[in-house]
Amino acid sequence: MTLIDFPAPSAGSQFDDLRREVRDFLAREMADHTPQMRARSWNGYDRDFSRKIAEMGWVGMTLPKEYGGHGRSPLERYVVMEEMLAAGAPVAAHWIADRQSAPLILAKGTEAQKRQILPRIAAGTCSFCIGMSEPDSGSDLAATRTTATPENGGFRVNGTKLWTTYAHEADYMILFCRTGKSEDRHGGMSQFLVDLKHTDGITINPVIDMAGEHHFNEVIFDNVLLDGDALVGTMGGGWDQVMSELAFERSGPERFLSSFALIEQMIVLVRQNPTEQQEIEIGRLAAHLMVLRRMSRSVAGLLDRGENPLLQATIVKDLGAIYEQDVPRLARSLLSGPARPGSRDSYNAVLAQTVLSVPSFSLRGGTREILRGIIARGLGLR
Amino acid sequence: MDSIIADMAGRVFSDHVTHLTRSQAAAGIWPTSLWQEIEQAGLPLALVPEGAGGFGVGVGDALSIVRIAGAHGLPVPLAETMLANWLQAQAGLPVSLGPQSVTDGSGLSLRATDDGWSVSGQIEAVPWGRNADRIVTLVPHEGKNMVVALPAERLAFDVAYNLAGEPRDSAAAYLALRADQVGQVALPADTLTLMGALLRSLLMAGALETVMTLCVTYAGDRVQFGRPIGKFQAIQQYLATMAGEVAAARAAADMVADGFDATPSRHLVAAAKLRAGEAGQIVAALAHQVHGAIGFTDEHSLHHFTKRLWSWRDEFGTERDWSRALGKAALKGGPAGSDDSFWSFVTATSAKGVAA
Numbered sequence: 254m255t256l257i258d259f260p261a262p263s264a265g266s267q268f269d270d271l272r273r274e275v276r277d278f279l280a281r282e283m284a285d286h287t288p289q290m291r292a293r294s295w296n297g298y299d300r301d302f303s304r305k306i307a308e309m310g311w312v313g314m315t316l317p318k319e320y321g322g323h324g325r326s327p328l329e330r331y332v333v334m335e336e337m338l339a340a341g342a343p344v345a346a347h348w349i350a351d352r353q354s355a356p357l358i359l360a361k362g363t364e365a366q367k368r369q370i371l372p373r374i375a376a377g378t379c380s381f382c383i384g385m386s387e388p389d390s391g392s393d394l395a396a397t398r399t400t401a402t403p404e405n406g407g408f409r410v411n412g413t414k415l416w417t418t419y420a421h422e423a424d425y426m427i428l429f430c431r432t433g434k435s436e437d438r439h440g441g442m443s444q445f446l447v448d449l450k451h452t453d454g455i456t457i458n459p460v461i462d463m464a465g466e467h468h469f470n471e472v473i474f475d476n477v478l479l480d481g482d483a484l485v486g487t488m489g490g491g492w493d494q495v496m497s498e499l500a501f502e503r504s505g506p507e508r509f510l511s512s513f514a515l516i517e518q519m520i521v522l523v524r525q526n527p528t529e530q531q532e533i534e535i536g537r538l539a540a541h542l543m544v545l546r547r548m549s550r551s552v553a554g555l556l557d558r559g560e561n562p563l564l565q566a567t568i569v570k571d572l573g574a575i576y577e578q579d580v581p582r583l584a585r586s587l588l589s590g591p592a593r594p595g596s597r598d599s600y601n602a603v604l605a606q607t608v609l610s611v612p613s614f615s616l617r618g619g620t621r622e623i624l625r626g627i628i629a630r631g632l633g634l635r
Numbered sequence: 636m637d638s639i640i641a642d643m644a645g646r647v648f649s650d651h652v653t654h655l656t657r658s659q660a661a662a663g664i665w666p667t668s669l670w671q672e673i674e675q676a677g678l679p680l681a682l683v684p685e686g687a688g689g690f691g692v693g694v695g696d697a698l699s700i701v702r703i704a705g706a707h708g709l710p711v712p713l714a715e716t717m718l719a720n721w722l723q724a725q726a727g728l729p730v731s732l733g734p735q736s737v738t739d740g741s742g743l744s745l746r747a748t749d750d751g752w753s754v755s756g757q758i759e760a761v762p763w764g765r766n767a768d769r770i771v772t773l774v775p776h777e778g779k780n781m782v783v784a785l786p787a788e789r790l791a792f793d794v795a796y797n798l799a800g801e802p803r804d805s806a807a808a809y810l811a812l813r814a815d816q817v818g819q820v821a822l823p824a825d826t827l828t829l830m831g832a833l834l835r836s837l838l839m840a841g842a843l844e845t846v847m848t849l850c851v852t853y854a855g856d857r858v859q860f861g862r863p864i865g866k867f868q869a870i871q872q873y874l875a876t877m878a879g880e881v882a883a884a885r886a887a888a889d890m891v892a893d894g895f896d897a898t899p900s901r902h903l904v905a906a907a908k909l910r911a912g913e914a915g916q917i918v919a920a921l922a923h924q925v926h927g928a929i930g931f932t933d934e935h936s937l938h939h940f941t942k943r944l945w946s947w948r949d950e951f952g953t954e955r956d957w958s959r960a961l962g963k964a965a966l967k968g969g970p971a972g973s974d975d976s977f978w979s980f981v982t983a984t985s986a987k988g989v990a991a
Contacts, residue, residue: 259886261893272982276974322815339978447910520977524966533955536962539977540906543985544887550887568879622868624712625875630875634865 262550275336288599291341292514299343317617321372350381361486374634384422399430410477420470441492461631464609502551509573512580564631567585638696648707660710661800687724704840712763719771726782726818733768745874764804799942831951839911884914905961910951912954
């Protein structure tokens with residue numbers, strides 16, 4: 254049995270100058286952002302903000318220069334990402350494109366797709382969503398029913414995607430659907446680049462979440478005709494392509510910093526005159542965060558070396574979700590302030606937001622049970 | 636990937652440490668041949684710089700020996716001897732291959748005499764005190780920190796054990812010492828505690844990996860309801876949880892080893908020790924659950940490792956102690972020149988090579 258190895262992040266991966274530059278920029282640009290705004294974490298959607306970040310060279314950082322990128326390393330990108338998250342910057346308009354759609358298109362896309370899309374992602378003007386889940390295909394991705402049928406050199410798409418985050422804002426969807434027979438569980442899947450703003454037959458309906466927010470959508474494809482060049486990668490190669498996207502999707506600092514605004518609010522309140530218990534719990538929060546960063550940066554290093562660290566990424570996400578979900582419980586054990594939505598008191602308001610957000614942390618991007626199944630397979634149990 | 640010396644250490648331990656060796660050691664029998672092999676391989680000097688009698692092993696490689704020792708539940712004080720020699724080398728005192736131990740020196744006081752030193756006080760829970768040639772400690776004296784090498788044959792130990800049956804002996808120490816048994820070091824007063832906690836974190840990381848392996852093997856072998864229990868989702872979820880904890884403890888210990896710069900970083904040690912202790916709690920409990928009744932028996936080797944995890948988490952600072960120390964520092968904020976935020980503290984502290 255091979256135990257799961259997290260090699261040391263590359264030497265010299267701190268990039269202090271870059272970090273300072275990002276901090277200064279965020280301090281300036283986000284001076285008027287309230288704690289409540291920051292607590293939206295990477296759900297905050299602001300196209301202007303994404304464009305400004307892109308002007309600084311901080312979107313599409315790892316893309317080659319010939320596609321409008323900046324040719325920087327994943328560990329430099331990592332510094333920018335974690336600083337954005339720690340500050341609660343509204344990054345949703347470029348986050349998915351930058352994190353997984355751009356790497357997918359770079360790795361699997363046609364030259365035309367790369368030239369058409371990647372420079373716009375790097376400019377922060379092109380927003381993506383991921384069409385994977387369906388009404389009857391949540392954790393069981395292989396149960397996908399949406400079909401793309403070859404027709405006159407193009408594809409005819411029918412089916413419904415669900416829980417599609419920011420589909421109502423996005424310019425494009427990476428659509429995962431069936432192009433082969435349904436008996437073939439993992440084969441017969443393909444990915445497509447769908448222009449959501451200029452394609453007929455697509456209906457996007459909001460699904461309001463329990464916090465009253467609109468992130469989710471239902472996306473209905475009714476006899477939608479896609480051009481043949483909408484295919485991303487190979488026909489029937491969609492399953493493997495999605496599996497290699499997942500390491501990008503599951504290992505980043507957004508998998509443990511989603512509740513960071515509440516940690517900051519707690520610290521504001523306890524730091525003047527901390528009790529012993531408060532010192533202990535803040536120390537524990539710091540230790541876990543230090544270790545999660547180490548593991549997450551280790552995965553960034555593995556991605557940099559062209560490996561597919563799906564197993565390591567899965568562990569980061571599983572541990573990260575435990576961490577960020579536990580913050581409201583911990584806050585309530587240290588402080589008596591109640592959760593009050595919209596309160597003028599920042600702590601009470603941020604606690605309310607966080608309490609209402611945390612159930613999703615072990616669902617989105619792969620449920621806890623699915624993640625642990627993947628880890629069990631990695632241990633040779635399945 | 637382990638280095639040549641780590642591979643060699645692994646071979647020595649594999650060849651000479653068995654369930655029986657560990658059981659006999661827990662019953663008070665010193666494993667003579669194991670220690671002879673360890674001496675022959677030169678492992679006690681692994682942390683000693685080349686100029687001080689060592690043989691030029693990198694700190695990272697030397698520390699990986701400790702993790703591998705933990706993975707074998709090594710029933711001898713190799714980690715303690717490595718640390719004792721490291722301290723003596725820092726102080727310009729002689730190093731040696733024989734078994735040695737280390738202990739907290741806060742119960743001792745030191746006085747200069749005409750021809751050497753006089754030490755007085757009490758030492759508690761000394762690992763393998765009865766088996767050691769020397770007990771090395773760090774004692775403050777007139778604003779300086781002194782490494783003191785107590786000759787163990789002149790100490791009368793009250794024998795005691797930790798949960799795993801590892802000797803943890805106490806003694807009164809009222810001794811006259813020669814000049815070459817005490818040496819000044821330019822190290823902070825808590826260095827021995829930091830190093831001890833680092834070594835315990837590494838030992839735990841190793842023991843955790845072995846517990847994980849035992850569990851995966853058992854889950855594949857043990858058949859109930861017509862299939863290996865590892866095929867049941869409930870067991871798979873346990874093992875996946877354990878794998879995350881084991882990986883975190885290892886990453887935490889590696890983080891300190893990578894950041895080691897003359898001494899270990901105080902904040903990284905705190906994080907590693909408390910993270911390993913927490914992992915030990917979760918993993919040991921689940922390991923016993925997975926193993927069922929057989930894992931609760933003396934004849935099964937699981938207990939040698941779970942008991943070590945439960946013992947080592949208490950030694951050189953508990954999770955609570957280290958959390959509090961780290962929390963105090965974190966609430967003060969980042970280093971000089973940065974803002975005072977928690978985030979600055981975390982990013983600066985995790986930086987490579989920062990000895991806080």
